[in-house]
Amino acid sequence: DGGITQSPKYLFRKEGQNVTLSCEQNLNHDAMYWYRQDPGQGLRLIYYSQIVNDFQKGDIAEGYSVSREKKESFPLTVTSAQKNPTAFYLCASNPQGAAGYTFGSGTRLTVV
Amino acid sequence: KQEVTQIPAALSVPEGENLVLNCSFTDSAIYNLQWFRQDPGKGLTSLLLIQSSQREQTSGRLNASLDKSSGRSTLYIAASQPGDSATYLCAAMDSNYQLIWGAGTKLIIKP
Numbered sequence: 001d002g003g004i005t006q007s008p009k010y011l012f013r014k015e016g017q018n019v020t021l022s023c024e025q026n027l028n029h030d031a032m033y034w035y036r037q038d039p040g041q042g043l044r045l046i047y048y049s050q051i052v053n054d055f056q057k058g059d060i061a062e063g064y065s066v067s068r069e070k071k072e073s074f075p076l077t078v079t080s081a082q083k084n085p086t087a088f089y090l091c092a093s094n095p096q097g098a099a100g101y102t103f104g105s106g107t108r109l110t111v112v
Numbered sequence: 113k114q115e116v117t118q119i120p121a122a123l124s125v126p127e128g129e130n131l132v133l134n135c136s137f138t139d140s141a142i143y144n145l146q147w148f149r150q151d152p153g154k155g156l157t158s159l160l161l162i163q164s165s166q167r168e169q170t171s172g173r174l175n176a177s178l179d180k181s182s183g184r185s186t187l188y189i190a191a192s193q194p195g196d197s198a199t200y201l202c203a204a205m206d207s208n209y210q211l212i213w214g215a216g217t218k219l220i221i222k223p
Contacts, residue, residue, distance in 0.1 A: 006155070031209075042116070042213035043201075090155060098143035098163065098205060105155035 002027045004104035006091050011109045013078065013085060021076045021107045023091035030096045032074035036060060037088040037106075046089075049074055050096065078109060086111050114139040114206050118214035126222050127194060133187040133217045135202035140180045143205040147176050147187050150199045150216070159200075160187070192221045 004025045013019045025032065031050045035043040045058030049068040063082025068074055074093075078085045091104040115138045125131055135145070144163045148156040160169045160176040162185065168177040175188040189196060199218045203211040 040215065042215045043203075043211075044213075045210065048210075088153075092156075097209060100144070100146055100158055100161040101203075101211060102158065103148070103156040106153075108153070 004091055004093055004102055006089075006104035006107050008107060009105070011107055012112050013109060014112060016080045018077055018079050019109065021078070021089055021091075021109070023074045023076065023104060025072050025074075025091075025093045025102075025104075027093055027095075027102060028071070029093035029102070030071070031094050032068070033092040033094075033101070034058075034064075034066065034074070034076045035090045035092065037090060043090065046076065085109055114142075114204060114212045116202060116204050116212050116214040118200075118202060118217050120217060121215065122218040122220075124220040124222060125192060127192060129192050130188070130190050131192055131219075133189070133200050133202075133219070135185040135187070135204075135214055137183045137185075137204045137212070139206070140183055141207055142180065143207070143209065145176075145178050145185045145202060145204050146211070147174075147185075148201045148203065150201060152199075156201065189219075194221045194223050197221045 007022045033048040034046040044060050047066040049055035065077045089107045092101045094101045117136045119134050146161045147159040162169050162178040173190040178185045199216045201216045202214045
């Protein structure tokens with residue numbers, strides 16, 4: 001079945017540590033996205049990529065980095081510069097243009 | 113700047129009732145509007161996608177309408193069931209093909 005796989009489901013980060021969240025899709029979608037979700041707030045866009053080897057900052061890119069070396073993969077690194085990383089992270093994709101988005105099951109990141 | 117608002121923030125109704133969830137947006141220049149469902153601790157499941165040229169979409173007991181001129185979309189759920197309990201999110205696609213999100217409506221269906 002086609003879809004988006006996010007791993008791990010739960011992730012714990014120590015202060016000052018970088019961690020990487022995985023996002024893989026087998027939908028053959030060109031565009032991929034990373035969102036952050038905090039309780040009581042709408043989803044906020046971190047980074048997006050519309051084509052391999054290219055990506056753009058979203059509304060809250062500070063403290064995060066991404067890469068898009070393969071069409072099916074769009075990993076997100078949460079760096080030590082992100083001061084409040086505890087949140088639920090969602091990866092999404094769409095074919096391009098005005099097509100609907102498909103979401104993964106999310107990764108919950110907690111700072112310990 | 114596009115803003116999307118969902119009212120109410122929470123709703124609790126008895127099983128079997130028909131209900132309407134509201135989504136409003138400030139800029140009518142959208143490509144589409146998408147409704148999602150989110151269960152606690154889970155990802156988002158797409159329910160209905162309405163393109164800007166369409167007025168409504170239906171899937172089973174769900175019907176979503178779109179009125180661009182008034183900046184409104186509604187999600188109608190017929191004959192609600194406890195399994196419908198979840199948070200419902202709407203998102204409008206702006207002129208840059210980016211989704212602008214509402215904060216969601218938390219729905220509880222009481223048995």
